[in-house]
Amino acid sequence: MRPLTVVQVLPALNSGGVERGTVEFARELAKAGHRSIVISNGGRLVKAITESGSEHIAMPVHKKSLLSLFQVRPMRRLLEELKPDVVHVRSRIPAWICWLAWRKMPTATRPHLVSTFHGMYSVNAYSGIMAKAEHCIAISHCVQDYMVKNYQVPEEKMTLIPRGVDPEAFVPGCADKAWRKKLYAEFPQLEGKTLILMPGRLSRWKGQEAFLEMMSHLVKLLPEAHGVVVGDAEPDKQHYLQELLAKRAELGLNEAVSFVGHRNDIPQFYDIAAVTCHMSNKAEPFGRTVPESLAAGTPVVAYDRGGASESLKNGFPHGLVPADDVVSFAARIADLLVADNQINLPKEYFLDSQVASTLGVYRRLLGQGV
Template sequence: MKVMQLLPELNSGGVERGTLEIARALVAAGHESLVVSNGGRMVSQLEAEGSTHLTLPIHKKALSSLWQICPLRKLIQQQQPDIVHVRSRVPAWLTHFALKGIPAAKRPHLISTVHGFYSINRYSQIMTQAEKVIAVSDSVVQYITDNYKNCPPEDIVRIYRGIDSAAFPHGYQPSVQWLNQTFKDFPELENKFLICLPGRITRLKGHETLIDLMQQLHHQYPNLHAIVVGGADPKKAAYLQEMQNNIQAKNLADRITFVGHRSDIREWLAFSDVVLSLSSQAETFGRTALEALSVGTPVIGWNRGGVAEILSRLYPQGLITVDDQSALQATVKKHIDTPQQVEPVQAFSLKEMCDQTLAVYQQIVK
C-alpha cells in the first residue's frame, strides 16, 4: 500500500508523534509512507525512518490556504496513494476540495483521525466525512456520535493512542549524569517530594489549580515542590508572566520550578513522585498520563475524557471528581504520606495502535 498522511506541521505534539509512529509502522511492514505538511523539526526523523516528506503550506486557518487546493491535487495525482489519511481540519478541507477535481475512479480512499473535541460546527464536521473515521478514545467516539449525526456509527473505529513500553519501561530511573545535571541546573529540586504538571504553557492545562494546591499544602509539607514541564509559545508570554506574578504574590517562587520545553520528558516523569493531569477541558486521550504510569509514577487527574479512561483501567486511585479541590488536596496528601505503587502497564501499546490502524488501511483498500 501507499499511504499519504496530511497534517499542518511536524514540530511537536500528539498528532505529530502519532503520524511518525504510523509512518514507521508502514515502512516496517513494507508499505510506502508519504507525509504532507508545512515541515518542522520532526521531518529529519521522519525521513531517517524511511518515509518521504512533501512540503506544502497546509497549516494556516486562513482563506489564503485555498490556494493550496491545486498543488495538493497535483501532488495526489503524481503520487497516486491508495489512501489519504487526514489528521487535522485545514488539511481535511483542502483534501476534500482537491479530491473533487479527480475522477471518482481515480480517487484514493479517505480516512480521518479525530484527535480533538473540536468546536461543533460545519468547519469541524469535515473530520467526520471519510470512509473510516478513527477516534482516539471512547470519549471521542461519544463526542462524534452525539454531535455529528451525519457520521454512521459503523464508520467510526476507536483506536487508542499507544506508547512504546520499551521507551517508557516500568521502574525506569534517570541516569546519574542526568540527575547531577538537573540538580546543577535546579538545585532547589534536591531531596524534595516532587509533583509534576507536564504540558505546554496554556490556560487549559490547569497551572492555576497547581498554584492553589501548593498554596494550600506548602506549610504542612515543607519539602513539597512543584515542577512545570513544558514551554511557552511566544504568544503565551503574557500568560506565563501573569502566572509568575501570581506565584510571587503568594510567596511560592521557591516552591514551583518551570523547566521549559524538554525533549527528556521520560526522565522528568520518572524523576517525579506524582504527576498531575488537571486540564480545564477533557483531554481526548492523555498520552503523558499513560507515559508516567508506564514508568511507574502515580498519576492524579480529573475524572473526565481520555485521562479518566486510562486511569480507570490502570490506576483508579488517581481519579478525582472534576474540579473538586479538596479531593485533589486529600489525594496528593495521601500520596505524600504513603508512597503508592503502580502496577506494570499492559494496555494501550504502540504495537496495538499501529496494528489496528494498518488493519483499517488493509480493510479499506480491499
C-alpha cells in the same frame, strides 16, 4: 500483504500530542516496510520524521484562512504523483484541503481517505469536515460519543483506537546518573525533593494555574514537595508564561515550583517524578500524559472527566479526583506518596496495538481484510 503508501497530513510539526503521535506512527510504518510520508508546514519534529525512514513534504496546510484553499490543486497534483493507498488527515484545515482535492480525483484510482478526531471540536460546518472521510477514528469513548451526537457518524464508519504509548521510550529507570547530574546542574532546586510533575503545553485550558493553586495546598502537607512544570507556550502566547510566573510569586511558590520549558527528555522526567498531574479545566479528548506516565511506572492524579479519566480508570483508578477540586487533588497526592500503588495499563494503550488497529482500518478499506 503488500506494503502500503500512507500519507499523513497535519498543520505543523512543532510540539504537542498529535504531532508526537504522527512522528511515532510514521516511524512504525517505515519500520514495517511501508512507504511513510508526512505533509505539513514543517517544524522542529521534521528531523525526527526523516531520520526514522519517513519522507516529509513541506506545504502550507496550516493557516486557518480562505487562502488555504489555494493549496487544493497543488495537493491534488501531489497526491496524483505520490499515488498513496491512504491519506490520513489529523486536523481540520488539512482535512478541508485534502477532501477538496480528493473528491475531484477519479474514484477508481484515488486513495482512501481516513480522519482521526483528535479533539471535540466546536460544532459547526468547519469542523464537520472531519466526518467526511471514508472512515473516522476516535481516540477515546468521549470523542466517539461526540462524533455520534454531533455528526451522526455511523457505527460502521467509525473505529475507536486509543493513542498508543511507545513502551521503549517510557520505561522505569531511564533517568540515569549522567542525566540526573546534568539536570541538577541546570536546576539545583530539584535535587533531593519530592517532584510533582505537570507536563504539557502552556495553555489556559491545560490547568497550570490550577496546578499552582494545588501546590500551595500540597506544600503545607509536604514541605519537601517541589512542582515541576514541563512545557512551553506557543511563540505568540509567551505572555501566558509571564502570568503564571506572576501567580507563582503571588502564591509564595517561587522556591517550590520550577518551570523548565520545552524538553525532549519527558520520559526521564516521568521517571524521577513521584506523581504526575493532569488538571485540564475542560474535558480533554485523550490526555496523552496519563498513559505515558503510567507506562513509566509513575502514578497519576487527574480530574475525573474526559479522555484522561478513561485511561486512568483502566490503568490506575485510585488517581481520579473530583473535577476542579484542588484541595482533594493535593490530599490525593499526599496519600499516594505513602501508598503501595499498583499500576496496570491495558495493552490497547500501547503503540503496537494502535499501529495494528490503524493498519486494520486501512486494510479493510482496501479490501484486504485484517
